[in-house]
Amino acid sequence: MAEIQLRNVGKRWGDYVGVDNFDLTIADREFLVLLGPSGCGKTTTMRMIAGLEDATEGEIVIDGKVVNDLEPKERDVAMVFQSYALYPNKNVYENIRFPLKVRKVDPATHDARVRRASAMVELDDFLHRRPAELSGGQRQRVALARAIVREPNVFLMDEPLSNLDAKLRVSTRAQIKNLSHELAVTTIYVTHDQVEAMTLADRVVIMKQGVVQQVGTPVDIYDRPANAFVAGFIGNPAMNLIEGVVSGGTFRAERTEVAGLSAPQGAVTLGFRAEDAQVVDTGGQINAPIYTMELLGDSTMVSVRINGALVSVKADKTFRGRIGDPVSIAVPAAQCHLFSAISGERIHA
Structure with missing residues (x-):
């Protein structure tokens, strides 16, 4: 498992400040939600943790190790994107299995791990189907299973429910909440939906224009907001x-x-x-x-x-x-x- 430290992390493009002086320790197994309006820097922060963006300043520490210079594949994080990014020519089983093949995990363990991950998100009856034959909610669950199968130290989720309709958002949100409890893996979740933040998070980080406005439990933030x-x-x-x-x-x-x-x-x-x-x-x-x-x-x-x-x-x-x-x-x-x-x-x- 992993504790994550963001030590005065910043991201700039010329004069534009995407993230400014982000300083926070995320506890091992904590479910942290980055919340704010579009353009506030929450996704950029997540991408820096994943290694998809370089931090302009500061240090990113995962499990006691500075990872600023490590490639994404060396950081032992699994990311679930807003777009499901599934392979259309592969069935659900092979989509879930794919990260194991890429990381050259012992093939003898593949079937058990794929079926464990699919069972967690209730996809056992759909393993033979291709993405085009699935609903939006089912595709999102394939993306979740593909992240679970890797058994990473850190889960990163970038607005994973934003493409779902209202009813599916509620049911999938409940599934993510249950999964986080069952897997007990450090999770960072990005959303602009405050209902998602309040229902999922152990702690919430609210951002505006690249700057952290408040960090606290959902109850703390609801009862004593730091500013207007x-x-x-x-x-x-x-x-x-x-x-x-x-x-x-x-x-x-x-x-x-x-x-x-x-x-x-x-x-x-x-x-x-x-x-x-x-x-x-x-x-x-x-x-x-x-x-x-x-x-x-x-x-x-x-x-x-x-x-x-x-x-x-x-x-x-x-x-x-x-x-x-x-x-x-x-x-x-x-x-x-x-x-x-x-x-x-x-x-x-």
Whole structure:
């Protein structure tokens, strides 16, 4: 197994900074998710670990060994790509077996290893088929089995679910979660989908424009986002963010007044989660007309507009209203987060 250290790793192309001063230790058998919007540097970071990109600065250490100058095949990592990269002329069995042939593994062990890997991803009934005869979810499982069969020290997964439909994403995500537990191999997983990150990860690294914004468990990041960017990126829906001013412990913005806050005076961004507020008859901290409603089954998402931003709250599933109806929203001060209006950093009361 392998611990991975990224020691002040950076990647630059001329003046463009792809990854800046990435410094992190990934524990043996940890499932780490790199999360962020397109272009934030998460895939570049993974490719540097794999050896597909050269680090401009810093050291990459796998299992105590600096690997910056090693070829990808010498790093004992297996990578699952967004595109399945299967051989169309080979059946599933041979696609899974291929890494063993390339690495000149004892042929006498091939069949047992291929069948063990295929069983883990429930492909035993499809070993004779070619990729063109498989669904997207089945092809992705072949790609997973091909990585598993190598028994590597490190798994690298680059947005492996992005080509699947919503239902398949849920089932395959569950399969990856179970596999990570069963295989107990250090795994680095890249995604822009925060639901994947929150459900799969032991720890999440959130990136923006090549810079790490926060590292923590999913609960840590959800409950105490380090800055307004993280707050607005994590959660479904994301945290509500309202720009306003604090004076005398009270936050004020358009149609909004939240008292009882412990914060310095001045311009701030107030945040709260949709599930931490509620629709009330009267006396709420936000009073505005309904902008839109969404029936979610277990609840009703009610949204209003404050300072041009959409602010959402989860109401009871029995809530009934129409667009334009006035609504009062209770926002408990204890559930509020405050961020600097200038830097976006969290204000620690």
